[in-house]
Amino acid sequence: MKVRTRFAPSPTGYMHIGNLRTALYEYLIAKTNGGDFILRIEDTDQKRFVEGAEEIIYNTLKRVGMNWDEGPDIGGNYGPYVQSERKPLYAEYAHKLVELGGAHYCFCSAKEADEQKDDEQNIKFKDPCKHLSLEEARARIAAGEPYVIRQTVHKTGTSVFHDVVYGDIEIDYDELDEGVLLKSDGFPTYNFANVVDDHLMEITHVVRGNEYISSTPKYNLIYEDFGWTPPVYVHVPQVMKDAQHKLSKRNGDASFQDLVAKGFLPEAVLNYICLLGWNPGTDEEIFSLEDLKKVFKMERINKSPAIFDITKLTWMNGCYIRALSSEAFHEMALPYYKQVITRELNFKVLSEVLQPRTEVLGQIPEEIKFLENVADYSVELYNNKKMKTDPEVAKKTLALAYEALKEQSSWDNDTLFAALKALAEKEGLKNGQILYPVRIALSGRETTPGGATELAVILGKEETLKRISEALQKLA
């Protein structure tokens, strides 16, 4: 049987990290088994629908290269792939389930049911409608009375099911509540739509967060009552913000699109989240989606929750940035340059200097804004013990450097560095006594991406000489 997995998000306007990781695992389980990955939109809750949310889902999956084989936009043999378009189907199956004894009509209001139950005291809603005869129930429906269809838990004892990650799980049937399957607006709940669709779409592996573990026996009961075969279950642990809280939009935690907006590369984010709760069993950590298709094994998914660590993602993003071709990096970095730079610079050299130093693209503007303007700085900066410089030394060496640089006709790093090095030798100075002050003069900062001569190349001859003479005035 062909492996088929599905990613079934509800369009609530946001793709969070845990969701994306679930999608990744679903994709990989399909692709490592030569199967199909299906996209299904679960929009049965009309109140939560967010305009444009579907687009975010499509764009995110496309951005990371997880192409779906069937879905709302491209169709397939098991459509439609949007649950609101499948509405009549659920009603049909729900009524059928009533006939099969797996569900019953209920005329109680949501409020009535809610008032009866008590979580603390473990009191469940006991539906009086359960005892209505089918004829009576149908008569009331025919009379126009609003109703829902509730699941009937008709078994006792212990339900056992197997999960790829968690092993065998046992839950007593009397723990199961008889939840609503078909709402009074005619839409199914997740609990029902999910089972019907997974069956009709021939989904073989259901991958979802482990918060569904406790309701899985209810779903299995539905499969059983219909005479259908349940899927293989792969419940995955939560992705946490810290030991107590899971990542969520409410906490203001970063979504995939937030991370990308901050300058994280989609490939790096995907690589990182894959390793949250899964590992290949080797020491390797850097994996492209193509690599993962070769090494992923669902049996190696962990049971315990994993905390999302932005520091490690940042490191990994740096790895991806360094692995970029210099052209690719340059192109990606350019928009960030433009945020703070209006003057003409040697951007090509700037990119060469920045690439090994950049971990997140969003850091770039802050790192380079001194190239646009030198912020006011204290002459104390010229004090550096290791370089054996102070404002007095700087005054002298900057003047020498000015003259030496003024005479240079070719303006590249090797030439400039050789010239200043030769100057130091000639004057009996340490390299640093010239280079350090020049770097301060050009940047006004204690540390900079690149050294003195690299900054000079980036700034160009005219601006370099201008900044050195301004520094000399400051030191005078």
Add this chain to the structure above:
RNA sequence: GGUCCCAUCGUCUAAUGGUUAGGACACCACCCUUUCACGGUGGCGAUACGAGUUCGAAUCUCGUUGGGAUCACCA
């Protein structure tokens, strides 16, 4: 509260009864070096606790503690 699940360095994790408990991030030190970074070398640092089974336990069993999930006409 009932039920279910989880528990190795700060974090992500490896070790499917026998390892000086391994790797990665972070941190620290040193090397490289025109500052910073990159790169290299090294260091710090964990089996939650208590019993049991066993020649031998991070690993199996039980208990304790801690955490999480679930108990919607949300998914």
